[in-house]
Amino acid sequence: MALNKKIAAAGLAAAMAVLPLAGCGSNDKNANAGKSSDASPSASASASAAPSASASASGDATGAKLTGDFEIQYFVGGYGDKWWKKVIADFKAANPDLNVIEDGGPKINDQNKPRWIGGNPPDFVYIDGAGLNDRQMVEDGQLEDLTEWFKTAKNVDGTLISDILTQPPQQYDGKVYNIPLVLNSWGIFWDKALFKEKGWTEPTDYASFIDTADKIKAAGVTPFIHTGKYAYYIQDAFLYPAIVSANNDDYSILQDMANSKVDAFKSPAVMEALNKIVEMRDKGFIDKASIQINHTDSQMLFLQHKDAFIPNGLWLPNEMGKDVPSGFDFGFIPSVTQKAGGKVVANTSTATVAIAKKAKNKEAAQAFMSFIFSEAQASQWAELSGAPSNIKGDISSSSAPNFVKDAAKFLNDPNTVVVPTITFNADVEKVMWDSTDALSIGKITPDEWVKRVTDAAAKVGK
């Protein structure tokens, strides 16, 4: 297990490589993908894991032999394609009678779109990058219902897949269609070095966050910056955790919101969370520049110490790469909106895998699922893609940077509420972004926010 620990550590260390999300250009992603392999300090340590991985891979000859064609569509972005090449090669070796066809590339989502429209999709799809939206694919009836399969599915090592996932799959009205493969977390960042120098306390809950923000403001620094152009940064890292905390740590409210249930948006928990944004706004904590700038600009201002806190994801340190000033020491907490002594809420961000409803070789697709959700392949994912996979692992002893240790500590702590990835309806989500922006500049009240969003949800629901 010690080896596996190291592997997992290498994964988080390289978590920096995780870019993605709609906001970043695909060129960015590719540029950083190259860097990620050098960025991982313990990559060489985990390289030795490869032989054991393929060893267990070949020992998987369970059940009937798989034959015929099996086609895999995978988007190549910030995580690169090394893992896919490797895992597909291993899978081929384990199933010599199967003809595996790879559809991989940075534009594959667009290239294969006509085939999804034409009802002739690939069997297996990795949902990441622009042009694919899991909720939309579910609504369009393009993905296979995996609810029953997932209940009993075992990986090639014979372990229940549902037991080893760090976070469970998203449920669409109680049904499962796609399984998260990559794990990442949203949260609030700051510079530990700056905080030490100025004598500011690092936040652990909402009270201490507001308290520190007061001191920061008094010292002439703006406490909080985000990107209004992409309002999901403040929503994912601040608003949603705040809603979960206000809802007694029950994240089902977010799932109801994602399913466009009107009543969920009217919950007092939503109002309480919105009022936290209002409090920040009225106290002048939110940098006025936020509303008009994009994520990169907000991150630059944060790195220049113009602002003390920024809502972002674990990919931030690597995304900013060489722009990070020396001595800058990222501090990280998944949420700052909980009551004193309350649980930390980690809102996760993932890329998932699924099987096409019109797949021609579902058997092979399920076997491939079982194949990739194993510890061996997961540790390879960490090593080859530079991002943590969604398989549980202990990540404590390592030479990783502080924020990675912080993140690992939080994600593995039983006192952390890990929120499974949630994909909202695109219409409702857009209205939420617009409304959150409007709220943050004082154009509307929280009541109007709720009104607008419930109207949108009601329209979608009918």
Add this chain to the structure above:
Amino acid sequence: MKTSGTAKWQRSMFIASFTLPTLIFFCTFTIYPVIKALYYSFFDWSGMSDHMDFIGLQNFKDMLHDPIVWQALGNDYFLVAGKIVGIMLLATFFAVALTRFGFKLSGFFRSIYFIPNVISVVVIGVLWNFIYNPQIGFLNAFLSLFTKEPVTITWLGFTSHTIWMLLPPSIWAGIGFYMILLVAAIQNVPDSLYEAADLEGANQWHQFCHITLPLVWEQMKVSIINIMMTTLNGSFVIVWIMTEGGPDNTTQVMGSYLYQMAFRQYHFGFGAAIGMLIMISSLITTVVMQRLLHRETVEMS
């Protein structure tokens, strides 16, 4: 008779060989997409799936009840009006200045003013984003020279009317081309007319009103209509680069809303319906403008 028939046929063939390919291209790349877009606008389709639901005119009905469509339409026409006034005033001024006053550096200035046209709109958008940046932007830094407290206006983040801020970059980007167009037109006006006017004692203003303006009116009309059409169809780029329609849809134009709905919110049919709205509104506006701008043609002799 036989020979003349053949000649006629040859002539027809000759004409057809030039017009047919063009017609085919026009049909394939203009008529067909328009019809296809019209067809899609009658469906509820995500743009990703293999099934589409025919919903008749529902997309168009939804459009009438969507406040963002109206806001986008208003913003579009605001940009049209603003750009026509801004670009035509400045372009005419520069064109007259560079031709009629004949100073030495006119060639140099002509190139300078034309430069924004050579730069891609994307670059212009990024550039103006920096100018407008509230923290590190040029505009706030400049204004701060005159105030005690540093100015922190969020130029692209007003609660409403943010669309005003997109006018300066659009005008700045457009002047050069129309200036060159007018320079060429003014240079075509015979010098003798101006010489005669000088002898009669007409001042520069009179010469402009009674000689230059009537004789370059055709080019001005073309410029105005061209500005109108490119704005209605093409303001998408600058909006998408600078604001993506935000904050809170205050800078949304029809093009950006089409993109948003079709590719970000997966309502391809609705997007197609917006596309039809863009086409119809630019057709109507063109006809109206033609009528409004019609003047007696003045012959130069």
